[in-house]
Amino acid sequence: MAKGYKIAVLPGDGTGPEVIAEGCKVLDAAAQKFGFKLERHVYDLGGKRYLRTGETVSDATLAELKTFDAIYLGAIGDPSIKPGILEKGVLLRLRFELDQYVNLRPAKLYPGVKSPLAGKRPEDIDYTIIRENCGGLYTGMGGISRKGTKDACAVQNMVYTYGQVARCMRYAFEYARKHGKKSRGIGPRNTLAMVLKTNVLTYMADLWNEVFEEIGAEYPDVTREYYHVDATCLYMVNSPEMFDVIVTENMFGDIITDLAAATQGGLGVAAGGNINPDGVSMFEPIGGTAPMWTGKNAINPIAAIGAGAMLLRALGEEPAGNAVEAAIAKTTPKMKSQLANEMGFTTTQVGDLVAETL
Numbered sequence: 001m002a003k004g005y006k007i008a009v010l011p012g013d014g015t016g017p018e019v020i021a022e023g024c025k026v027l028d029a030a031a032q033k034f035g036f037k038l039e040r041h042v043y044d045l046g047g048k049r050y051l052r053t054g055e056t057v058s059d060a061t062l063a064e065l066k067t068f069d070a071i072y073l074g075a076i077g078d079p080s081i082k083p084g085i086l087e088k089g090v091l092l093r094l095r096f097e098l099d100q101y102v103n104l105r106p107a108k109l110y111p112g113v114k115s116p117l118a119g120k121r122p123e124d125i126d127y128t129i130i131r132e133n134c135g136g137l138y139t140g141m142g143g144i145s146r147k148g149t150k151d152a153c154a155v156q157n158m159v160y161t162y163g164q165v166a167r168c169m170r171y172a173f174e175y176a177r178k179h180g181k182k183s184r185g186i187g188p189r190n191t192l193a194m195v196l197k198t199n200v201l202t203y204m205a206d207l208w209n210e211v212f213e214e215i216g217a218e219y220p221d222v223t224r225e226y227y228h229v230d231a232t233c234l235y236m237v238n239s240p241e242m243f244d245v246i247v248t249e250n251m252f253g254d255i256i257t258d259l260a261a262a263t264q265g266g267l268g269v270a271a272g273g274n275i276n277p278d279g280v281s282m283f284e285p286i287g288g289t290a291p292m293w294t295g296k297n298a299i300n301p302i303a304a305i306g307a308g309a310m311l312l313r314a315l316g317e318e319p320a321g322n323a324v325e326a327a328i329a330k331t332t333p334k335m336k337s338q339l340a341n342e343m344g345f346t347t348t349q350v351g352d353l354v355a356e357t358l
């Protein structure tokens, strides 16, 4: 009997449903070609549901989501809802409750895609950022006193436990060992660069350095490097070819992965995974809901399709994931641009192209 997987699909808001539809088209083509079954269940989480019911995610839905093999998410957000409600209520809640402690974001320049970095080729921008995804400033600890007065005082704490750092670090070393540039046959060694700000965040430095050295000692085949986060931004623009695998804390990771996305041609191509290696992982295009392009069949679905490729790999269907990735790399050179409305194709046509190539 063919292998089967249960996927929870969360199309979300704005252009989310449009890009996820193309992603599902490609996933179905991959399932057919590689001989496995995908059983999809759609959940209407997001802004529209919140406005209708006042509910972000119910405990019952959360419990259901925990029974799936993976989650495929479009985008969540609504300009009419106060910032923070949906982010904390849906996206971050899912990440925390499902303990998706790694955010995996490949920075990959596909063939034919124009990078804003002059002269950079696909082989120059080909690295992966591993962002700790549950702790740090996102823990939500702090407070404000004398709010609304001129004496107001706000505190937002960056919090990490040894265990949180260690499990993310182990994932990063394993990833660098398996998927580093040497393992992929494109470089002399596998490298893991830790990115932090040890000259200022000295307490975090003590903890992260200790874990980096301790776990790193178990991986003599992975070269360790360290860069400050500000310098990293500069290198990501000037010399992206120096990076292989990067590991960093949550907020720094949030910021540098947007920069990485820009260098790889924008949010239309950038995919990411919220990973719990022992639980349910969630894959998403990292762009937002793009309200101005909603319903126009103009948004770029490549990022969503790329997230689908990551989802397949996480299910253990590596050849299928790699084939989807290869089909993307054959499609991008045919596109005029990766920007919405300038692709030379509609959203659905790009999905068709990738599915047919596959």
Ligand code: IPM
Binding pocket: 087, 088, 091, 092, 254, 286
């Ligand atoms: C991301 C987003 C989220 C984050 C927001 C929407 C809470 O920017 O996935 O990078 O900060 O992680």
Ligand code: MN
Binding pocket: 254, 255, 258
């Ligand atoms: Mn972000």
